[in-house]
Structure formats: structure tokens, C-alpha cells
Amino acid sequence: MIEVAVEAAQAAGAILREHFGTDLKVDEQKHYDVKLEVDRLCEERVLAIIRRQCPDCGVLAEESGRQDRPSPYTWIIDPLDGTANYFRGVPHFCTSIALQHKKETVLGVVYNP
Numbered sequence: 001m002i003e004v005a006v007e008a009a010q011a012a013g014a015i016l017r018e019h020f021g022t023d024l025k026v027d028e029q030k031h032y033d034v035k036l037e038v039d040r041l042c043e044e045r046v047l048a049i050i051r052r053q054c055p056d057c058g059v060l061a062e063e064s065g066r067q068d069r070p071s072p073y074t075w076i077i078d079p080l081d082g083t084a085n086y087f088r089g090v091p092h093f094c095t096s097i098a099l100q101h102k103k104e105t106v107l108g109v110v111y112n113p
Contacts, residue, residue, distance in 0.1 A: 001054070005075075005097045005109040008049040012042040012079050012095040013113030021089055036087060039063055042079035042095065050075050057099075074100045081110075 019038045043063045050057065058074035059067040075097065080086055082093030099107040 001099055001107055002109070004050060004053045005099065005107060006111075008046040008077075009095045009097050009109045009111035010113075011045045011049060013111050015042050015045060016080065016086070016093070016095070016113045020086065020091070035063070036080070036083060038086070039080045039083060043077060046077050046079055046095070046097065050077075072102045074103075076100060 015038065019041075040063050043061050047059065047061065047064070050059065054071075054073065054075070056069050056071040056073075058069045058071060059077065060074055061067070061077040062079065076099070078096040080093060081096045082090075085091070086093045093112075095109075095111045095113070097109045097111075098105050
């Protein structure tokens with residue numbers, strides 16, 4: 001499972017590097033919470049990798065919410081942790097992915113692209 005998390009985090013990181021410092025599309029903005037298109041793109045890529053390897057696992061993702069499945073495993077995904085920094089061009093952000101088994105965290109990956 002660690003290989004899945006690392007592959008997913010690195011894939012999101014590649015998208016983040018590609019879009020960093022470009023003219024970013026804002027999907028939604030409320031007070032201090034900014035939702036960027038790149039957030040969604042990264043999450044879609046992470047979910048595709050996880051679903052390919054672990055189709056029965058549940059998911060709790062920042063952008064798309066909870067997707068329950070019949071497995072005792074749940075992936076927790078923040079595809080762009082530090083969105084405000086990313087939006088402002090500050091290079092302090094990461095992708096965070098964790099795996100829980102019956103609500104106990106058993107794995108975590110934080111990738112700074």
C-alpha cells in the first residue's frame with residue numbers, strides 16, 4: 001500500500017509543479033478558503049491511482065468528500081495542502097495521503113514537490 005500512496009503523491013506533485021507560478025483558475029473562493037482547479041486535477045489523478053490498486057477501499061478526499069466502500073480501509077487525501085501558499089506563488093505546499101484501517105492510521109505520505 002505504501003507504493004500506491006507514493007505513486008499517487010508523486011503524480012499529484014507532477015501536476016502541481018507543472019501549474020505552479022502559472023495563471024491559476026479559481027473554482028471557488030470564500031473568505032480565506034480558495035479552491036483551485038489544480039486541486040481538483042490532482043485529486044482526480046490520486047483517486048485514479050488508488051482506485052486502480054484498491055477499488056474496494058473507502059476514500060475521504062478534501063475536494064470530493066467521502067466515498068464509502070465495503071472495505072475496512074479508508075484513504076484520506078489532501079491533494080494540495082497549502083492552497084493559499086500555492087495560489088500566492090509561495091513554494092510551501094505538499095500533497096498529503098494517509099490510509100486508515102478501522103479508523104487507525106496505518107500509513108502516511110507527505111510529498112513536497
